[in-house]
Amino acid sequence: MNVLLRNQTDQAAYHQKYFRPSSLPALNLRFTTSKFLQPFVEKTHDPIQVPAEWTQTPEDTLLNYFSILREAENMGGRSCGTVGHARTPFPLAYNFLSKEYQKKLPYEDYFHSFAGIGHTSLIKLCRVPDGKRGIRFFYEIETIEGFNGKRAEYFGYSYGFIQLVHGQEGYRIADLQQFPEDFLCAPYHLWQHDAEAVIDIKYGYWCKLVQKRYPTIKNGYVKHIYFHGNDGADYHFIFFTLTNGTDIEIAQFRKKGSKKWKQVKMKPEEECLTEKGRNHGDGSDGFFPH
Structure with a gap:
């Protein structure tokens, strides 16, 4: 050297x-x-x-x-x-x-x-x-x-x-x-810092979209979460894990049948917790693109 x-x-x-x-x-x-x-x-x-x-x-x-x-x-x-x-x-x-x-x-x-x-x-x-x-x-x-x-x-x-x-x-x-980054309040009070909880609550409980969530795939600080939806489509979410353990949502993708993955931007807070979202039922006929 x-x-x-x-x-x-x-x-x-x-x-x-x-x-x-x-x-x-x-x-x-x-x-x-x-x-x-x-x-x-x-x-x-x-x-x-x-x-x-x-x-x-x-x-x-x-x-x-x-x-x-x-x-x-x-x-x-x-x-x-x-x-x-x-x-x-x-x-x-x-x-x-x-x-x-x-x-x-x-x-x-x-x-x-x-x-x-x-x-x-x-x-x-x-x-x-x-x-x-x-x-x-x-x-x-x-x-x-x-x-x-x-x-x-x-x-x-x-x-x-x-x-x-x-x-x-x-x-x-x-x-x-x-x-x-928050090192104190999130572990005590928030479920939003956990990627799996975000999927289960926002897209499962709120939007009634999740039919089956598959095991999380981890690669370093990157989390890949896949689930099959009640609308017949498959979904892929990417999260990055911070030093404090919080998972930050990075991207969302949707695929129907044999079609290619398409990046989407779903907003369950707006579309599933509002009157508009409730009128859509499970969200498959207005909230999520086909």
């Missing part, structure tokens, strides 16, 4: 050892030294040009974006001195957003959205089927957080969806949603 490769390997192991409480490996390890930041030091976001090779594919754009933000810090000052790359990465990362998205999200608002964050690990990234909305990814991050007045940092987890667009400059982020 040459010296450069050994140094990169050592840096990756360092980040996994000291910044990672979860068992999933960090994905945002594209840049393991600060050399990539040298051309952007002390620059505002306006003149920065993202290197074209960093945004050639949707995956490149997102892995490089989160790698740049890995050691970005906006904690309001810490007694231990400089943390990571401090605030230098933020103007560069901001230029991974499309021009249209930047109009909706000014730089100051973007920067303040990282308040309290000192380190970011990308632990899940997966493109999700969404033909109508273009290029869409699911992601989950693990952050080290802390605020002035607190003497200790703690780990936080968030997930969301990212929309990308392609232009002359490569792939850019057109929209980014982020939701904090």
